[in-house]
Amino acid sequence: MTLDREQVLRSAAALLTRRSTATMDEVAKAAGIGRATLHRHFAGRDALVRALEDLGIREFEAALDAAALDEGSAEEGLRRLVAAVEPAAGLLSFLVTENQLFEGDQVNEGWNRLDARVSAFFRRGQERGEFRIDLTPAWLTEALYGLIGTGAWAVQAGRVAAQDFPYMIVELLLGGARRSVEK
């Protein structure tokens, strides 16, 4: 009887990731519940998006924790992070594009916390001489988000095999497309 709020959020995330303009009715149907019930649990579309935001932040934060970014080399940490974040990639890319709509007014401050962690990771990597210093931590952070979103989309569209997702992202982000000379 008690509604599985988590399961509703996950199916909503799966749907909205594919079609961000989906109707409340479609979200309800996708979750296998009635529209009235959906409204009972989430006051409106905004509340639903907020809940998805919280979910995404929790998942990303969990991925950051699981990645243990400080253990071993920065490269290893990054690989663990991308691998850990993969299941939430679609949701995160939805939230990133969704956030652009909020005109700077009130973005969940959770994002700032996450941005700070990721950005600090890149900065530490620079200080330890593992990352280039001519690319700012802020840009590397944004690029990571962008590539995760692009990767999720490319997999969804069938242009990249799902199993290659972490490899493609990490290799491009770390090594770039240029063939290194010593190879």
Next chain:
Amino acid sequence: MTLDREQVLRSAAALLTRRSTATMDEVAKAAGIGRATLHRHFAGRDALVRALEDLGIREFEAALDAAALDEGSAEEGLRRLVAAVEPAAGLLSFLVTENQLFEGDQVNEGWNRLDARVSAFFRRGQERGEFRIDLTPAWLTEALYGLIGTGAWAVQAGRVAAQDFPYMIVELLLGGARRSVEK
């Protein structure tokens, strides 16, 4: 008297790039014309988006032509391409995310032509030994689009200086974040 269709499209692009859900009325106001006039020139929102699509395709194609991808090294070609595409970056990122809404039905075939050109460029770069072969041309193409969109967004949000736009994108795409050993 005769409406400057091009100018209307450009202001619409500028607005929709920032807020993709803007109203027809807002688009009209942004262009400094009445809503009725906007409707006289673009039958509806769909028609407007199609026109923006055509514009974006034309601009990207022009950038591809201007970049002369085959002259000199692949790296130089890529640098020229990113520099040439910079003014249209916002519009392109809007169109890329907008395209995700069309459920595979009818995407403008112009995109296929452009995708083919970019993808072929990366493939040639691989064949000439300039690009790694473990990253597929399709993924490099998607990553280029993604980084252009991310870059446009980061500049817009003030997280990256506008003048660094081409450098950040090309350097990351080519060289990656890892600090090379010989440096």
Next chain:
DNA sequence: CCCGAATGAGACACTAACGTCTCATCGTAG
């Protein structure tokens, strides 16, 4: 200078989606 074409402003009907409400049904705890 004058006439026609295009524009801007606004009224209008229509639609889609939202949010609320009611009511019958169903599952489950007690």
Next chain:
DNA sequence: CTACGATGAGACGTTAGTGTCTCATTCGGG
């Protein structure tokens, strides 16, 4: 078994945005 709470289905009014229309105004070419 019973009663209570949650659910699903659907009706309802409201709102925002759309697309069409009219009409007065204005611009520009002849």
